[in-house]
Amino acid sequence: MGKQGRFGKYGETKRVDRLRRARIGTPSPHGSEIRPFRSRPSSDQTFYKKPHAKISLAGDTDARFITRLSGKVFEIYGAYEEMVPKWFESEMTVTIIARMNRQPVGFAMIGDLFNRYDIQNASELLAIAVDTKKRRKGIGELLIREIDRKAADLNIKRIFLHTALENYPAQRLFAGNGYRPWKVKTNFYPAGQDAIVMLKDIRGW
Numbered sequence: 001m002g003k004q005g006r007f008g009k010y011g012e013t014k015r016v017d018r019l020r021r022a023r024i025g026t027p028s029p030h031g032s033e034i035r036p037f038r039s040r041p042s043s044d045q046t047f048y049k050k051p052h053a054k055i056s057l058a059g060d061t062d063a064r065f066i067t068r069l070s071g072k073v074f075e076i077y078g079a080y081e082e083m084v085p086k087w088f089e090s091e092m093t094v095t096i097i098a099r100m101n102r103q104p105v106g107f108a109m110i111g112d113l114f115n116r117y118d119i120q121n122a123s124e125l126l127a128i129a130v131d132t133k134k135r136r137k138g139i140g141e142l143l144i145r146e147i148d149r150k151a152a153d154l155n156i157k158r159i160f161l162h163t164a165l166e167n168y169p170a171q172r173l174f175a176g177n178g179y180r181p182w183k184v185k186t187n188f189y190p191a192g193q194d195a196i197v198m199l200k201d202i203r204g205w
């Protein structure tokens, strides 16, 4: 996998087409079958740029960062230092990375790993995290916007997520970006915390 160069508009269009084909696949007789995601481009293939941070698809070289950050921020909820990298490796997720000065500072992951609810054309925002030193700079919001764009490209109509009932910063971030509370799930996390499930309709549907 190449490490040099960035996606130009043409390269990005081709990549998204590939993802779209991978996800949509052959129409199911039931109308809602979803084929696995596939995301393994070079980690330097930037497709979204802000003055202070760039968002790109995560590549294999980002696995260590994702593992480390997941361990740090999600360990109070369970063994997410092990789980999140496994999700990343699976072909059922798409992960994006935020970088500042080429260093990874945050990531977000969407996917169809768990068939939790009977919602048609929905996917789950499985994880989003920003390095503690880089918070409150709008990076979480950048990641969410790019996830929305990817979701629209992938024919996803709704995104749902779980976050701890006690996780006020995350709930504010999500509520400020179009997610609405749906229901509470008691003992959702392996460590026993309750979760709130939030839901968002993707614009354009």
Ligand SMILES: CC(C)(COP(=O)(O)OP(=O)(O)OC[C@H]1O[C@@H](n2cnc3c(N)ncnc32)[C@H](O)[C@@H]1OP(=O)(O)O)[C@@H](O)C(=O)NCCC(=O)NCCS
Binding pocket: 073, 126, 127, 128, 129, 130, 131, 134, 135, 136, 137, 138, 139, 140, 141, 142, 162, 163, 164, 167, 168, 169, 170, 172, 173, 174, 176
């Ligand atoms: C939640 C998280 C991703 C937010 O990332 P971030 O880059 O700091 O978020 P942003 O700077 O884009 O913040 C956007 C908005 O979210 C809300 N927000 C973010 N952090 C907040 C905090 N500590 N307290 C209150 N509101 C907060 C605010 O409304 C903020 O807008 P404002 O700064 O204009 O007030 C980050 O705190 C994090 O990584 N937390 C640990 C992992 C986690 O809990 N993930 C969510 C569950 S999967």
